[in-house]
Amino acid sequence: MTNIILITGATSGFGKAIAEKFAAAKWNCIITGRREDRLQALSEELQNKYGIQTLPLVFDVQNREQVFSALEKLPAEWHGIDILVNNAGLALGRDSFENANLDDWDTMMDTNVKGMMYVTKAVLPYMTVKKKGHIINMGSVAGKEVYKDGNGYCASKYAVDALSKSMRIDLLQHHIKVTAIHPGAAETEFAIVRFKGDASKAKQVYDGYTPLHAADIADIAFYCANLPEHVCINDLVVTCTAQADAIYFHK
Ligand code: NDP
Numbered sequence: 001m002t003n004i005i006l007i008t009g010a011t012s013g014f015g016k017a018i019a020e021k022f023a024a025a026k027w028n029c030i031i032t033g034r035r036e037d038r039l040q041a042l043s044e045e046l047q048n049k050y051g052i053q054t055l056p057l058v059f060d061v062q063n064r065e066q067v068f069s070a071l072e073k074l075p076a077e078w079h080g081i082d083i084l085v086n087n088a089g090l091a092l093g094r095d096s097f098e099n100a101n102l103d104d105w106d107t108m109m110d111t112n113v114k115g116m117m118y119v120t121k122a123v124l125p126y127m128t129v130k131k132k133g134h135i136i137n138m139g140s141v142a143g144k145e146v147y148k149d150g151n152g153y154c155a156s157k158y159a160v161d162a163l164s165k166s167m168r169i170d171l172l173q174h175h176i177k178v179t180a181i182h183p184g185a186a187e188t189e190f191a192i193v194r195f196k197g198d199a200s201k202a203k204q205v206y207d208g209y210t211p212l213h214a215a216d217i218a219d220i221a222f223y224c225a226n227l228p229e230h231v232c233i234n235d236l237v238v239t240c241t242a243q244a245d246a247i248y249f250h251k
């Protein structure tokens with residue numbers, strides 16, 4: 001029987017790399033995001049390249065109705081979801097607390113925290129019914145240590161850390177594994193989004209060292225997903241070699 005993985009935020013960065021990694025290993029992929037054109041292109045690419053089935057679903061994880069209407073009525077052949085990767089997320093701005101934008105805070109909380117809760121709640125029935133499953137949450141080093149001007153983003157990723165621990169306890173009874181991966185700096189579209197399209201500001205984030213690549217995180221997610229049934233990696237902090245924690249870099 002073919003395995004099924006559902007990945008949120010598959011239009012770019014980690015999510016796209018995770019879809020590619022699992023598709024290459026013949027997993028069928030449910031890929032989600034807001035940008036329909038990118039999802040369609042990825043869907044066709046994965047099908048043609050790897051001969052797998054894909055189901056692209058367009059929704060905004062912030063929108064509770066969209067999340068539940070997309071996920072509650074999955075075609076029967078997609079009910080056997082083995083892995084949910086809660087990856088969709090973003091940072092917006094990097095400003096001191098008194099200057100930070102309230103709308104940015106709302107968007108980060110609504111996406112990184114509430115979006116993750118909605119998607120998980122909508123997918124869980126497919127896992128609890130078979131008493132098996134694996135949830136992989138994308139945290140961050142920003143959810144392990146607070147850095148200057150990280151306020152709202154750090155808070156959202158601390159919440160991801162807390163939710164991962166909470167899920168792990170509550171879902172024990174259903175034999176559902178919960179893995180939290182907390183990456184450090186990785187060159188994706190993350191910094192472009194954070195700095196609202198300012199490419200030179202985004203580039204500076206990665207100047208002077210070799211950051212993580214999206215494929216590094218995909219390899220790690222794949223490793224976590226392919227351990228024996230009785231083994232679960234609970235929590236992983238992953239940085240490039242030039243980064244010690246959320247604050248210290250060697251450039
Ligand atoms: P990207 O910007 O490259 O990708 C983000 C993905 O999230 C996109 O596919 C985007 O899709 C999706 N997304 C964002 N908002 C929403 C939304 N409201 N609804 C649905 N999908 C959404 O960044 P990364 O790949 O780097 O980020 C992925 C995750 O990893 C995030 O949670 C981020 O916080 C975390 N992370 C990133 C690090 C980094 O340095 N890059 C380090 C640590 C953690 P679309 O726009 O099409 O909706």
Ligand code: 8X3
Binds near residue numbers: 141185246
């Ligand atoms: C992304 C990594 O250090 O920019 O979560 O917060 S960082």
